[in-house]
Amino acid sequence: MKQKFMKVMTAFLMVASMGMFSCSKDPDIPSNEILNKDHEDPVKAELILVEGHLHGTYKFHQNPEIEGVVHLNKVQKVTIEQTEKGWHPSAENAKQFNVRSTPHDAKGQNVYALWIKYYNAKGEEITGEFVENGQDQIHQHFFIPRDIKNTFDGVSEKDDTNPATLFEYFYCDTDPWDKNRHNEGAKLIGDKNPIGLKGYFKFLKPRKQFVLNIELMHAAKSKWDAKGQASPFYAPSLAQRQRDHWDLKIKIPVVVYADQMEYLETEAIEDLSESDKKLLESIAKAYSITQKEALEDLKTLFYGDIDPEAGSIWL
Numbered sequence: 001m002k003q004k005f006m007k008v009m010t011a012f013l014m015v016a017s018m019g020m021f022s023c024s025k026d027p028d029i030p031s032n033e034i035l036n037k038d039h040e041d042p043v044k045a046e047l048i049l050v051e052g053h054l055h056g057t058y059k060f061h062q063n064p065e066i067e068g069v070v071h072l073n074k075v076q077k078v079t080i081e082q083t084e085k086g087w088h089p090s091a092e093n094a095k096q097f098n099v100r101s102t103p104h105d106a107k108g109q110n111v112y113a114l115w116i117k118y119y120n121a122k123g124e125e126i127t128g129e130f131v132e133n134g135q136d137q138i139h140q141h142f143f144i145p146r147d148i149k150n151t152f153d154g155v156s157e158k159d160d161t162n163p164a165t166l167f168e169y170f171y172c173d174t175d176p177w178d179k180n181r182h183n184e185g186a187k188l189i190g191d192k193n194p195i196g197l198k199g200y201f202k203f204l205k206p207r208k209q210f211v212l213n214i215e216l217m218h219a220a221k222s223k224w225d226a227k228g229q230a231s232p233f234y235a236p237s238l239a240q241r242q243r244d245h246w247d248l249k250i251k252i253p254v255v256v257y258a259d260q261m262e263y264l265e266t267e268a269i270e271d272l273s274e275s276d277k278k279l280l281e282s283i284a285k286a287y288s289i290t291q292k293e294a295l296e297d298l299k300t301l302f303y304g305d306i307d308p309e310a311g312s313i314w315l
Contacts (some may be wrong), residue, residue: 040120040129041120041248042118042119042120042248043081043082043119043120043121044080044081044082044090044119044123045080045081045087045116045117045118045119045248045250046077046078046079046117046119047077047078047079047080047114047116047117047214047252048075048115048117049075049076049077049078049097049112049113049114050075050112050113050114050115051063051074051075051099051110051111051112052074052111052112052200052311052313053110053111054109054111054200057170058170058172058181058188058190058191058315059181059182059315060111060113060172060200060314061182061309061311061313061314062074062075062311062312062313063308063311064306064307064308064309064312066300066301066304066306067304067306068300068304069297069300069301069304070293070296070297071287071289071294072283072287072297072298072301075313076098077094078093078094078095078096078097078252079092079093080250080252087248087249087250087251095253096252096253096254096255097112097212097252097255098255098257098286098287099254099255100203100206100257100259100262101203101205101208101256101259101260102202102203102204102259102260103204103259103261104202104204109260110260111200112200112201112202112203113172113198113200113201113313114200116141116214127177127178128177128178130195130197130247131173131195131197136173136189137193137222137223138219138220138221138223139195139217139218139219139223139247140194140195140216140217140219140223140230140236141195141197141215141216141233142196142213142214142216142234142236143167143169143196143201143233143234144163144212144213144215145163145167145211145212145213145254146213147210147211148160148161148166148208148209148210149208149209149210150207150208150209151208151255151257151285151286152285153207153282154206154207154208154209157205160208163234164232165205166204166210167201167202167203168202168204169200169233169234170190170199170202171190171191171194171195172190172198172199172200173188173189173190173194173195173197173199174186174187174188174190174198174315175187175189177195180314180315181314181315182314182315193230194230194233196216198315199315200315203254206256206258206259207256207257207258207282208256209253209254209255209256211251211253211254212251212252212253213249214249214250214251215246215248216246216249217236217240217245217246217247218244218245218246218247219240219244219245220243220244223240225237225239255286257282257283257285257286258279262275262279263279264276264280264295264298264302267295269291277291280294280298283297283298
């Protein structure tokens with residue numbers, strides 16, 4: 001019996017040792033980024049749009065708020081929350097962004113910076129998880145206009161369906177991701193490593209409205225193509241659409257209600273010119289207010305006694 005037991009143990013040890021050696025020769029299996037994400041999935045996104053101007057291509061500075069303005073504020077915020085039926089705007093904030101256009105060749109006027117912040121189910125901010133520990137190499141936000149239409153007084157143009165004719169977007173991500181370049185010591189990385197947690201838009205056509213699809217790509221391996229290039233802000237590649245994972249897709253209505261160069265010719269509502277009426281009606285419809293309320297806000301903006309460089313928000 002003892003001899004039989006020794007034979008069984010010997011055979012067992014031989015098999016076990018063979019298994020150990022064979023395992024040591026197996027190749028390492030790389031982690032699947034799609035199945036093993038190194039970040040939490042957000043359940044809330046906070047989008048903060050700030051009207052401002054430029055001190056250089058990537059140097060955005062907020063236009064200051066004017067005391068007494070009720071509706072045409074420089075800072076707009078939309079909060080999107082995940083529900084059983086998908087992502088939807090929360091009740092406490094605006095449901096859309098209202099903006100003015102800027103001619104393509106205009107320098108430094110009326111641009112809109114967008115900050116995106118993410119939160120988990122506990123209400124904790126997790127924005128940094130999409131940048132830290134190498135996550136910046138596999139994440140990129142895309143900004144894609146869909147359902148493009150004219151506003152009630154807009155005029156159709158042949159190239160309206162081309163996203164690049166509606167707006168430009170500049171990735172202004174920094175290292176550290178939550179600091180600015182102006183006075184917090186951050187350095188620009190977005191020009192070479194586009195992520196899209198912060199950047200700015202220049203809207204090019206007045207009296208257009210569309211749904212801005214904000215889509216966050218989580219690449220299986222890398223967001224860079226074979227030539228080391230990232231896709232443009234409005235066009236992920238066909239390969240990315242098929243191969244990569246999308247951490248979230250949210251939609252924000254945008255109304256480009258007027259051009260930045262439009263202005264009032266008179267202050268009295270009973271003496272409005274046709275161009276005055278057009279501008280006030282455009283504002284009133286975008287903000288769901290009366291033309292009189294729009295006029296009062298414009299007058300407050302025009303006569304607001306404040307340094308135009310007094311804004312506190314920088315990229």
